Amino acid sequence: MKTNGAPHWTAADSAELYGIRNWGAGYFDLSDDGAVTVNVQFPDGRVGVSIPKIIEGMRERGWQMPVLLRIENLLDAQITVLNESFARAIAALNYSGTFRGVFPIKVNQQCQVIEEIARFGSAYGHGLEAGSKAELLIALATLEPGVGHIVCNGYKDEEFVSLGLQALRLGYRVTFVIETPTELPIILEASDRLGIRPILGIRVKLASKVGGAWSESSGDRSIFGLTTSQIVQTLDLLREQGMLDCLQLLHYHLGSQIPNIRDIRSGVLEACRYYADLVKEGAALGYLDLGGGLAVDYDGTQTNYEYSKNYSLDEYCSDIVETIMTTLDPEGIAHPVIVTESGRATVAYSSVLLFNILDVTSFESGDPPAVGADEHELLRNLAEVLSGIGGKNLQECFNDAVYYRDEIRDLFKRGQIRLRSLSLSERLFLEIVRIIARETAGSRRVPPGLDGLEDSLADIYYGNFSVFQSLPDVWAIEQVFPVIPVHRHTEKPQRQAIIADITCDSDGKIDRFIDPRGLRKTLPVHALRDNEPYYMGVFLVGAYQETLGDLHNLMGDTNVVSVRINADGSFDFVREIDGDSIADVLSYVEYQPQQLLEQFRRTAENAVRAGRISPQERQTLLAAFDASLRGYTYFEE
Ligand SMILES: *Cc1c(COP(=O)(O)O)cnc(C)c1O
Numbered sequence: 093m094k095t096n097g098a099p100h101w102t103a104a105d106s107a108e109l110y111g112i113r114n115w116g117a118g119y120f121d122l123s124d125d126g127a128v129t130v131n132v133q134f135p136d137g138r139v140g141v142s143i144p145k146i147i148e149g150m151r152e153r154g155w156q157m158p159v160l161l162r163i164e165n166l167l168d169a170q171i172t173v174l175n176e177s178f179a180r181a182i183a184a185l186n187y188s189g190t191f192r193g194v195f196p197i198k199v200n201q202q203c204q205v206i207e208e209i210a211r212f213g214s215a216y217g218h219g220l221e222a223g224s225k226a227e228l229l230i231a232l233a234t235l236e237p238g239v240g241h242i243v244c245n246g247y248k249d250e251e252f253v254s255l256g257l258q259a260l261r262l263g264y265r266v267t268f269v270i271e272t273p274t275e276l277p278i279i280l281e282a283s284d285r286l287g288i289r290p291i292l293g294i295r296v297k298l299a300s301k302v303g304g305a306w307s308e309s310s311g312d313r314s315i316f317g318l319t320t321s322q323i324v325q326t327l328d329l330l331r332e333q334g335m336l337d338c339l340q341l342l343h344y345h346l347g348s349q350i351p352n353i354r355d356i357r358s359g360v361l362e363a364c365r366y367y368a369d370l371v372k373e374g375a376a377l378g379y380l381d382l383g384g385g386l387a388v389d390y391d392g393t394q395t396n397y398e399y400s401k402n403y404s405l406d407e408y409c410s411d412i413v414e415t416i417m418t419t420l421d422p423e424g425i426a427h428p429v430i431v432t433e434s435g436r437a438t439v440a441y442s443s444v445l446l447f448n449i450l451d452v453t454s455f456e457s458g459d460p461p462a463v464g465a466d467e468h469e470l471l472r473n474l475a476e477v478l479s480g481i482g483g484k485n486l487q488e489c490f491n492d493a494v495y496y497r498d499e500i501r502d503l504f505k506r507g508q509i510r511l512r513s514l515s516l517s518e519r520l521f522l523e524i525v526r527i528i529a530r531e532t533a534g535s536r537r538v539p540p541g542l543d544g545l546e547d548s549l550a551d552i553y554y555g556n557f558s559v560f561q562s563l564p565d566v567w568a569i570e571q572v573f574p575v576i577p578v579h580r581h582t583e584k585p586q587r588q589a590i591i592a593d594i595t596c597d598s599d600g601k602i603d604r605f606i607d608p609r610g611l612r613k614t615l616p617v618h619a620l621r622d623n624e625p626y627y628m629g630v631f632l633v634g635a636y637q638e639t640l641g642d643l644h645n646l647m648g649d650t651n652v653v654s655v656r657i658n659a660d661g662s663f664d665f666v667r668e669i670d671g672d673s674i675a676d677v678l679s680y681v682e683y684q685p686q687q688l689l690e691q692f693r694r695t696a697e698n699a700v701r702a703g704r705i706s707p708q709e710r711q712t713l714l715a716a717f718d719a720s721l722r723g724y725t726y727f728e729e
Pocket residue numbers: 196198199221245345347348349383384385386433434435436437635
């Protein structure tokens with residue numbers, strides 16, 4: 093607050109309020125004129141581009157909200173930092189192995205994402221991890237032979253195995269990670285038949301358990317990986333076949349988003365014990381694959397909260413390298429090539445979901461009208477509570493207000509008061525609650541029952557998007573992402589809101605937001621202005637959200653626009669993809685759009701025959717139906 097009571101608000105205040113410099117990782121920030129910017133490092137310095145400017149460019153090109161904005165530079169930047177952090181740790185600690193990253197395709201299978209990872213990653217020999225046949229096809233078609241590795245996890249049938257084996261002949265390094273004992277005979281049979289020796293890995297089930305949302309993927313009961321006795325059987329079988337030299341990689345995956353560096357360390361340590369003993373058993377190991385788990389700091393707290401991480405990337409890399417060395421050096425075992433399958437950390441930053449706010453429901457009562465002498469006694473009592481607030485204690489006022497409101501609702505149900513009186517009572521009640529909330533807002537000791545009153549008065553901002561399609565993890569696993577208006581940051585946000593989507597499902601909402609002290613139930617936002625769009629962004633959504641999304645309420649894929657930012661501060665629209673049309677989503681659920689149009693035409697023709705509409709009206713109606721089929725599934729301007 094500055095002079096004469098007028099709040100003076102700057103972008104710096106907003107940056108602090110929304111924590112953007114904590115979760116933005118240097119990629120996102122606010123400009124002095126109040127816009128969210130995307131920042132990219134170039135050899136000659138950092139370049140920032142305003143997201144409102146990008147939105148303007150989208151509008152000029154006719155793109156409707158919601159749009160998934162991809163920023164290619166950020167994908168490249170994350171591949172760079174991952175590879176270079178490992179390279180630095182390896183050099184600093186005199187480690188004699190190297191680092192080879194593979195990107196797990198399941199984290200974002202979108203063609204343009206995978207193509208960019210393959211293109212940009214080739215300089216680092218970055219490869220791909222395939223968990224299914226379809227993903228293996230993507231990997232084979234996208235990577236150049238001899239550059240990045242292909243690591244195959246997941247269940248592999250004969251077809252999968254044959255294709256992978258033959259790809260070895262083209263110069264691809266395809267490793268089959270044995271996940272279950274039944275896979276090995278399939279691989280041995282195909283290898284024998286094709287006369288191609290496989291490259292094998294083995295997935296171990298570590299006892300180490302990790303914290304965070306995915307702790308079930310780790311520990312004895314995790315569903316993947318071989319038990320110790322299965323490992324011994326596998327070793328015996330390979331030895332018997334004279335194929336111990338094929339076993340080159342040891343793999344484990346403790347789960348995604350591991351917030352605590354201690355868990356990362358203890359996983360590496362345990363895996364190194366397996367590694368050492370498999371080498372002693374005669375396996376020709378040379379690769380240690382630590383899986384995924386490298387976390388993203390979604391809330392910017394740098395803690396071991398579920399949606400954060402208490403370590404930097406440099407710390408992650410050097411802890412891994414150091415742990416491997418201290419475990420394997422005393423055993424006299426050569427340093428393995430370190431493989432990681434970081435998905436989330438690689439792609440999360442590169443996508444932002446942008447949408448506009450369509451409408452607001454506000455629970456503000458305004459000054460309620462006076463209660464006439466002819467109103468029911470209970471209404472007059474409620475009005476007295478309102479006028480007496482402040483004198484009595486707030487708790488008592490609140491209790492009285494709740495009592496009268498409930499009694500009045502009962503009167504309405506019994507038909508003893510009219511709708512207008514009920515409405516008056518609700519407005520009085522809201523005003524009372526609003527005053528109590530204001531009085532208790534700053535105080536440190538809020539009586540139980542009165543805490544959270546402010547949250548219950550929060551506005552509902554209706555966003556033009558679907559949680560189920562674009563942010564499925566918000567609904568399914570209560571994931572939090574940073575959500576922030578992308579403009580107007582030189583104005584103090586005066587409203588508190590939750591965000592509802594347009595699916596008309598009560599779960600289609602965002603009501604948990606990041607906060608330095610944990611989570612908050614409402615988000616500070618600006619009041620809408622007439623005839624002026626209000627845009628919000630959900631950040632760090634590049635991992636898992638796109639393909640996990642579904643067609644709830646038949647809201648389809650959003651438009652996707654990819655930009656590349658140039659060193660001079662300009663940006664190019666490098667790729668634009670139409671979201672689903674209504675005809676597209678209807679055909680996903682087995683309707684035939686053309687046939688729907690025919691059926692509707694028949695109904696309209698019958699109406700013409702019956703004289704209910706004119707032939708011209710029939711034409712207008714059919715044109716509207718046809719245009720809708722071709723239209724976007726979201727709210728169009
Ligand atoms: C999902 C998955 C990953 C990716 O994990 P992130 O935490 O996103 O890095 C890596 N490896 C395997 C085997 C997986 O199943």
